[in-house]
Amino acid sequence: MSEPQHRRLRDFVAQLAARLDRQPKEAALLEQGRALLLLHDDWLEVAFARPHPERYQQYLLYADAQQRFSVVSFVWGPGQQTPIHDHRVWGLIGMLRGAELSQSYRIGDGGLVAEGTPVRLEPGYIEAVSPRVGDIHRVSNAFDDRVSISIHVYGANIGAVSCAVYREDGSEKTFISGYSNRYLQNIWDKSHG
Numbered sequence: 001m002s003e004p005q006h007r008r009l010r011d012f013v014a015q016l017a018a019r020l021d022r023q024p025k026e027a028a029l030l031e032q033g034r035a036l037l038l039l040h041d042d043w044l045e046v047a048f049a050r051p052h053p054e055r056y057q058q059y060l061l062y063a064d065a066q067q068r069f070s071v072v073s074f075v076w077g078p079g080q081q082t083p084i085h086d087h088r089v090w091g092l093i094g095m096l097r098g099a100e101l102s103q104s105y106r107i108g109d110g111g112l113v114a115e116g117t118p119v120r121l122e123p124g125y126i127e128a129v130s131p132r133v134g135d136i137h138r139v140s141n142a143f144d145d146r147v148s149i150s151i152h153v154y155g156a157n158i159g160a161v162s163c164a165v166y167r168e169d170g171s172e173k174t175f176i177s178g179y180s181n182r183y184l185q186n187i188w189d190k191s192h193g
Contacts, residue, residue, distance in 0.1 A: 049149055058074055070159065075147060
């Protein structure tokens with residue numbers, strides 16, 4: 001990564017950390033974070049933009065030493081999607097390349113209920129998630145013939161957070177996602193295990 005590319009990520013991290021130091025309310029933080037998110041498509045290193053033929057990739061780009069936030073690239077191969085899941089922390093999802101579809105859900109009397117129509121995230125679009133504003137969704141690559149990439153910022157080290165996937169009846173199964181770049185995951189596990 002060249003110095004200007006490193007600088008973009010470093011500047012974003014420093015600015016977000018400074019805002020978190022002020023302990024803003026979540027709504028203000030999400031709004032301020034939208035203005036900062038790294039959606040210039042000239043900085044993401046190739047190693048963090050590689051798709052996998054069978055499943056989407058979640059590459060850790062930065063984890064705050066105090067566990068206040070993490071920055072992750074999601075790389076979607078053609079037609080790939082997540083299960084219906086939550087995050088249990090605030091998050092911002094910004095589209096960098098390609099497009100994604102995000103379908104929100106809520107738990108109703110009979111199980112999961114889709115809320116509205118899927119939102120199409122195009123480059124530059126930013127969606128917020130949190131238990132307060134809505135946190136259950138399914139995300140998929142909008143394309144069957146190309147890769148899509150989004151940048152996610154979460155209010156914790158998301159690869160170490162216990163989240164849940166949801167069955168159609170609304171029941172949940174918890175999981176910890178980890179990261180696709182195993183080297184960084186192994187460092188995390190050794191230092192916090």
